[in-house]
Amino acid sequence: MAAPKGRHVKVQPFSKEAGPCSPKGRSREYMETVVGNWSEEEVKRFMKREAVFSKEGFKDSERLAEQMLNRDRDPSDNRRLCFECTNLRGRTCLAQSVPPLRFILQRCDSFSLRGSK
Numbered sequence: 001m002a003a004p005k006g007r008h009v010k011v012q013p014f015s016k017e018a019g020p021c022s023p024k025g026r027s028r029e030y031m032e033t034v035v036g037n038w039s040e041e042e043v044k045r046f047m048k049r050e051a052v053f054s055k056e057g058f059k060d061s062e063r064l065a066e067q068m069l070n071r072d073r074d075p076s077d078n079r080r081l082c083f084e085c086t087n088l089r090g091r092t093c094l095a096q097s098v099p100p101l102r103f104i105l106q107r108c109d110s111f112s113l114r115g116s117k
């Protein structure tokens with residue numbers, strides 16, 4: 001997928017390394033036995049992200065939250081979502097002249113981590 005002209009964003013394809021299952025709607029017992037390699041913090045983060053993406057109307061919210069978990073675990077993966085950026089205001093980016101790619105992990109030269117200041 002080519003980035004729109006003028007945008008300094010590298011879109012990365014979906015990683016097929018996502019785990020076989022996710023915790024949405026699962027009991028604690030299930031999580032401990034089947035999804036045992038997820039820390040409690042990862043589970044909470046996953047559920048929070050999934051809820052935000054779902055509320056925003058993204059149909060594949062669970063998959064994206066899982067992609068983010070895998071990204072968080074990989075120190076060499078520096079892709080981000082616009083949702084994590086201080087430049088995102090609603091559906092508008094304050095730093096780029098084109099609409100933000102809100103549900104795609106990407107690298108963006110103008111990215112600024114939300115809550116880091």
Ligand code: SF4
Pocket residue numbers: 080081082085086087088092093094095096100101108109110111112
């Ligand atoms: S919101 Fe942030 S990450 Fe997304 S396009 Fe704008 S500057 Fe880049």
